[in-house]
Amino acid sequence: MMMDRYSLLQKIGIYLAVAIFLGFILLPFVEMFVVSLRPLEHLFSSPYRFWGENFSFDAYSRMWETVPLLGRYIWNSIFISGMVTGLTLIFVIPAAYAFARLEFPFKNGTLGIFLAVNMFTGAVLLIPLYRVLRTLGLLNTYWAMIVPGVAFLIPTGIWLLRSYLEKIPRELEEAAFVDGASRLYTLRRVVLPLAVPGLIVVSVAVFITAYAQQFLFAITFNQVRELQPLPAGLYEFIGYQDVTWNEMMAASLTGVLPVMLIFLFLQKYLVAGLTAGAVKE
Amino acid sequence: MRRALPEAWFAWLLVAPAVIFIGVIVAWPLAETVRLSFTDAKLNSESYVGFENYADLLSSSKTYETVIRTFYWMFLSVGLKLVLGLIGATLLNAAVPGRALFRVLVMPPWVIPIAIGCFGWLWLYNGHFGLISGMLQRFGILDGPFEFLAYKTSAFYSAIVTDVWIGTPMVTLFLLAAMQGVSRDLYEAAWVDGAGRWYRFRRITIPQIMPVLVSMALLSAIWTFNSFEIIWILTEGGPRGATTTLIVDTYKTAIGNYKFGEGAARAVIIVILLALFSLIYLFFLNKVNRKYGVK
Secondary structure, three states: OHHHOOOHHHHHHHHHHHHHHHHHHHHHHHHHHHHHHOOHHHHOOOOOOOOOOOOOOHHHHHHHHHOOOHHHHHHHHHHHHHHHHHHHHHHHHHHHHHHHHOOOOOHHHHHHHHHHHOOOOHHHHHHHHHHHHHHOOOOOOOHHHHHHHHHHHHHHHHHHHHHHHOOOOOHHHHHHHHOOOOHHHHHHHHHHHHOHHHHHHHHHHHHHHHHHOOHHHHHHHOOOHHHOOHHHHHHHHHOOOOOOHHHHHHHHHHHHHHHHHHHHHHHHHHHHHHOHHHOOO | OOOOOOHHHHHHHHHHHHHHHHHHHHHHHHHHHHHHOOEOOOOOOOOEOOOHHHHHHHHOHHHHHHHHHHHHHHHHHHHHHHHHHHHHHHHHHOOOOOHHHHHHHOOHHHHOOHHHHHHHHHHHOOOOOOHHHHHHHHOOOOOOOOOOOOOHHHHHHHHHHHHHHHHHHHHHHHHHHHHHOOOHHHHHHHHHOOOOHHHHHHHHHHHHHHHHHHHHHHHHHHHHHOOOHHHHHHOOOOOOOOOOOHHHHHHHHHHHOOOHHHHHHHHHHHHHHHHHHHHHHHHHHHHHHHHOOOO
């Protein structure tokens, strides 16, 4: 389109601005990676040098000794996020279907309450949650990190899945009804298979968010080292007087690898799904 | 059509598990927070004290400082996120080769755990060996090492920068999606009439994405108000309280010092302030929507 043409000068301007913008976004990652490659004595030398000689991947092998439970932390992160995702879906699928398709009393009020939950982060409710989990004997278990995570992700999940379900044509369900299928059968055999792309989007969004937000519940509700997710596990080493920064950065980058891979494979669908609600039909 | 179960009953059966779960893990603790705020609950004791916690809070000048600091934190950080997000979305929406790649590259701060991003920033802010202090010295802006997180003012603005860094990708993404949803016919009609880029941006893009922009602003404001991890990891609310927002203060009081009652009173104040803020905001949102003719 003629309208979309840019002059050479405009193009240079756009790329320059994009470079500055992405520079701000990506600089910390670049620096984390460079730090992970540099020997410690180079890091702790003044004056500052961005680049250095003797780059090596040593930190990536030594970090497993410095942080003996690193593998366990990464596994815990994946396990907790996986459990949160599974449980959230169990609650979200039926509720989202009801909100998308059925009429019932207090429908809008209930939906409004779900959205209001977004206003509280876990931090506001930590005190009673701490006491509830203590009473239930869940402190210092995986459940102490899974249960609150699920509660705060249900509203987002319902919101995302509902807007997806609303786009599926009703005709198929109505045809199944006419043929005498029960409501539950229709939901399981007709609606769910059609909703698979939407379910993937919700799962990935919930998984990534659960992976990103494990820190607070972990440091508050869990003291058992073997159960800590990656951010809480590493935090202990960051707090030390002598931080082996190259190994910490190596461990951080290694720990985010699983979620980055998931994101890279599914980013196209994820972006489309997450922003669907933002775009007018 | 055969009806085994009335629609309303079936619907409630489907919604009930989620409602009950949220009730136990969110609503009940919320009520419990309100109750605790009228007690002097500690680790193993608790007795009713009436409005004492609130009276203490309202009579302390520290409370007002913290509230003002929290709102300053929120407005500054959200403002920056929206401005940067708008700029970023406009850039990524430009029809130039490579924009699909740029779109992916914007998102890592949002995808990785918040805490991990903060570990990176901790190192960047390091005075003797960190990148920022090092670069500023090289360019002669700083005479010597500068510990960004050790002084009140610089610690506060450093935490803002990190918060903006984590929050900008999502704002960018949603605004970009809204921009791509704007009908091309509008632009073409304006273009045929000879409207320039800036005019099209101001008179078509901005009004069309306004609903998304304002709802993004509210969501972002609530999250930023409650932003805990970033401040906790970078400064733990210090130095000398310079980065202590309400949520950090609540955490320190309740979890750090086991003063559950006093912490609960702070949590209730957070909820009230956020509810007030949202109501005022929605009031203005209605006006904006009417102005731009959105339902």
